[in-house]
Amino acid sequence: MINSRAEIPKYGHTTSQDINYKIWLRVDKIYKNMLAQQAATVTPVDETTTGWVTDVNGDVHWLETIVDTTGGITYTYYDSPGGAVTTPVMPITPVTEKDYELSKSCYNVITSGTGYTIGDKLIKLNQFDTSTTPMTFLSTLWFNETTNTSIASPLVVDIEECLPQTKLREELGYEILPFTDTSVVTLTAPLNANLAEIQVQGGTIQYMFGVDPTAAGIWVGSGQRIEAESLDEINKLQIIGASGNSGTLIIHYFCVNTPDGNN
8 A cells, every 4th residue: 555655754953864864754755645636637427237136036137237436236137137116025146157047149130110220139038047947038138139138029020130141040939848868858849940059057968869868879968069960860869868867958959051051
């Protein structure tokens, strides 16, 4: 910590000591002026922190905490980042990465609507509570990344997924399935699905295509993903928990189109 006053020696009245004493007084004055100038050039700013919290009813809120330059603290809750103000039922608990999962999708606006115009980029966030077994769906949030604002759900005909022109992918839906080490899980593909992305949560699985995976299945751990890249693979995929493991599978189904037709 910087001392606000230079230490001034105490001397007698001989000529050399008197000169030194006057020099130290001058140094002290210069030092004080320097500190005053530094203080004048530093502009205090508010400190802001944000994060998800859940209230006693299990509802999720976006908390913005502002500490102003006088030390005062303001707490404001929203339904999403930049969204509408909410009022949680206390007490609240911070939401950690282990408590929830966000599934993110990107869309381009092709027809203007409420909260968006042609050319805007929209983000869709599906929230899942991973503290329950099986994992449960919480909510869907829409965010206009171009204007940095939260919006209501857009019309399906107004948007298209952000993908290269050479390959278009349409999400057809999702399902959440529990798995254990005692029974094999199979998938039921929706109409036109030719791709399935499966995320594993809570334990390790074994999987095979067209063969019971119990004995020699491929192992995949919690937090990892696998894909079934055709309707045939979706129909043949078999999944079971490794010995002593159970958890949840989050499956998203897609229809993927290429210049040569559907995969």
